[in-house]
Amino acid sequence: MQARLLLEDGTLFTGRGFGAEGGSVGEVVFNTGITGYQEVLSDPSYCGQIVTMTYPLIGNYGINRDDFESIRPYVHGFVVRRHEDVPSNWRAQYTVDQLLKEYGIIGISDVDTRMLTRILRQHGTMKGILTTGNERVEELMERMGTTPLAIDQVARTSTKSIFNSPGDKERIVLIDYGAKSGILRDLTKRGCDVIVVPQDTTADEIRRLHPDGIQLSNGPGDPKDVPHAVNTIRDLLGEYPMFGICLGHQLFALACGADTGRLKFGHRGGNHPVKELETGRCFITSQNHGYAVLDESIAGTELEVTHINNNDKTIEGLKHKRYPAFTVQYHPEAAPGPYDNGYLFDRFLQMIRDNKEANPERPRQAQLSETLRGELQYAQK
Amino acid sequence: MSDSRVIMDESAIRRALTRIAHEMVEKNKGIEDCVLIGIRTRGIYLAKRVADRIMDIEGQPVPVGELDITRYRDDRPDRAKASGVLPDEELKLLVRDKRIILVDDVLYTGRTIRAALDALMDCGRPQSIQLAVLVDRGHRELPIRPDYVGKNVPTSRHEKIDVSLSEIDETDCVTIFHPREAEIGR
Numbered sequence: 001m002q003a004r005l006l007l008e009d010g011t012l013f014t015g016r017g018f019g020a021e022g023g024s025v026g027e028v029v030f031n032t033g034i035t036g037y038q039e040v041l042s043d044p045s046y047c048g049q050i051v052t053m054t055y056p057l058i059g060n061y062g063i064n065r066d067d068f069e070s071i072r073p074y075v076h077g078f079v080v081r082r083h084e085d086v087p088s089n090w091r092a093q094y095t096v097d098q099l100l101k102e103y104g105i106i107g108i109s110d111v112d113t114r115m116l117t118r119i120l121r122q123h124g125t126m127k128g129i130l131t132t133g134n135e136r137v138e139e140l141m142e143r144m145g146t147t148p149l150a151i152d153q154v155a156r157t158s159t160k161s162i163f164n165s166p167g168d169k170e171r172i173v174l175i176d177y178g179a180k181s182g183i184l185r186d187l188t189k190r191g192c193d194v195i196v197v198p199q200d201t202t203a204d205e206i207r208r209l210h211p212d213g214i215q216l217s218n219g220p221g222d223p224k225d226v227p228h229a230v231n232t233i234r235d236l237l238g239e240y241p242m243f244g245i246c247l248g249h250q251l252f253a254l255a256c257g258a259d260t261g262r263l264k265f266g267h268r269g270g271n272h273p274v275k276e277l278e279t280g281r282c283f284i285t286s287q288n289h290g291y292a293v294l295d296e297s298i299a300g301t302e303l304e305v306t307h308i309n310n311n312d313k314t315i316e317g318l319k320h321k322r323y324p325a326f327t328v329q330y331h332p333e334a335a336p337g338p339y340d341n342g343y344l345f346d347r348f349l350q351m352i353r354d355n356k357e358a359n360p361e362r363p364r365q366a367q368l369s370e371t372l373r374g375e376l377q378y379a380q381k
Numbered sequence: 382m383s384d385s386r387v388i389m390d391e392s393a394i395r396r397a398l399t400r401i402a403h404e405m406v407e408k409n410k411g412i413e414d415c416v417l418i419g420i421r422t423r424g425i426y427l428a429k430r431v432a433d434r435i436m437d438i439e440g441q442p443v444p445v446g447e448l449d450i451t452r453y454r455d456d457r458p459d460r461a462k463a464s465g466v467l468p469d470e471e472l473k474l475l476v477r478d479k480r481i482i483l484v485d486d487v488l489y490t491g492r493t494i495r496a497a498l499d500a501l502m503d504c505g506r507p508q509s510i511q512l513a514v515l516v517d518r519g520h521r522e523l524p525i526r527p528d529y530v531g532k533n534v535p536t537s538r539h540e541k542i543d544v545s546l547s548e549i550d551e552t553d554c555v556t557i558f559h560p561r562e563a564e565i566g567r
Contacts, residue, residue, distance in 0.1 A: 042524075065492070065495050065496070065499070065523070066522070066523065068523065068524055069524065070524050071524050071525070093499065102502070159526075161528075163526045163527070164517070164530075164533050165517075165519050165521050165526070166517055166518065166519040166533040166534060166535040166536070167519045167520075167535050168535035168536070168537065181521075181523065181524035184521065184524075185521065185522055188519055188520055188521055189520075191537070193519075193535055196526075
């Protein structure tokens with residue numbers, strides 16, 4: 001089956017289709033990870049995007065049950081050099097092709113992904129259309145022009161109802177803007193009582209849950225498309241210790257008065273060097289972002305830059321000068337990528353404990369009465 | 382040797398299941414097209430009990446199915462796909478285009494439920510899948526979450542949760558076993 005990928009600038013790639021049949025419009029981006037395609041496919045941050053893998057062989061270890069970062073894949077298209085139809089791995093349950101078919105996602109293989117990536121690096125990410133049909137190029141161009149890129153990805157990927165993953169230590173409210181399950185996994189691994197709330201939860205509703213700390217999750221798209229989330233963060237800032245990841249970092253920056261902007265071709269992959277300015281130490285990080293906090297917007301806010309990307313010097317980490325709050329642009333929960341940055345979760349929990357010690361007048365919130373638990377369960381409906 | 386404590390007795394389980402039954406009816410705006418699928422031994426009894434309560438509330442019977450996921454467990458070598466075993470025809474008919482509510486006793490890492498989802502997908506394409514559990518003990522490793530929870534129980538990994546149901550265990554209770562310090566090996 002033939003498939004074609006047409007870029008906004010008119011470049012046409014012809015390859016072989018796999019996965020579902022049909023057409024799909026999205027922002028064409030590239031990921032430099034060598035492994036981890038299952039996590040990439042199921043990372044909600046890729047919602048609305050056609051993802052190109054720069055590594056030439058994809059699908060060789062299949063799809064397994066453990067590596068999903070959300071319950072379903074969210075990419076709007078998958079572009080690879082070569083798709084391996086016969087996976088060889090003891091964990092493999094099915095193939096990438098089967099997964100994409102099941103969820104109606106179009107894939108294209110036998111594409112010169114080096115050339116595609118070079119174009120994207122030169123001109124920046126652009127809109128593209130992926131099709132398995134026989135439409136004429138002019139028709140595809142027109143369809144691409146009339147289909148706007150989605151701006152509601154956060155609402156689409158966030159949980160619709162509150163839920164709790166019980167633990168016996170700190171209570172964390174995780175605001176889900178399209179969270180990877182890795183964040184929940186890292187918090188529960190440390191014994192936290194995590195309450196995941198939808199992206200449009202109000203500050204008052206969060207206060208009612210008596211959190212010890214607030215975790216802002218990652219998520220897809222432009223932070224400026226979710227102004228209500230910025231307001232909620234501004235409202236809660238200083239009241240609770242806060243840790244933001246990815247989109248959560250950008251929203252936090254907006255809430256503190258800084259500005260965000262679009263990167264030319266984004267950072268997507270598992271090997272981005274990030275420098276911690278305080279120590280000068282470099283960490284290898286997993287990243288996925290197309291927007292970043294603007295350097296010049298930090299002056300005049302109460303924010304301090306803590307991390308920068310060694311490749312292009314963009315801001316990768318912030319902390320608040322007065323309040324217990326810090327954020328990173330990259331993914332300390334890894335998946336896919338190096339686990340080097342998991343210490344940030346420990347730092348967050350330490351910050352919560354320090355905050356408790358410093359403010360002993362605040363009621364101890366770790367124990368939630370049975371009645372409130374019951375209330376929470378009713379709130380789930 | 383370990384310390385044990387009963388965290389849900391017979392009446393607590395009864396009330397939890399009654400509440401869950403009400404929540405199911407409310408969330409699904411009735412029980413049209415709903416099918417309860419119990420997982421393994423105890424999930425099946427729980428599903429039957431919930432179905433009885435829904436019968437009391439709505440006056441309509443809800444079909445109850447059974448799902449044996451042993452052959453879908455990824456820690457067993459004889460998986461369905463490897464051995465060519467097909468899901469039974471009865472379940473296939475029950476699942477197609479229906480709103481499935483999976484019922485299990487304890488939710489832990491999420492592996493069992495993930496296996497159950499794979500098994501259901503092999504049976505055909507349900508309209509939607511919801512999850513009801515009697516006890517959620519935390520420590521999730523996979524992106525699985527329950528829609529109906531009897532009781533949230535924060536636990537440590539060393540502890541063990543045991544659900545007894547009168548249908549097979551003589552009594553109705555949920556017990557938590559806490560190993561003595563020495564046994565944890567710290």
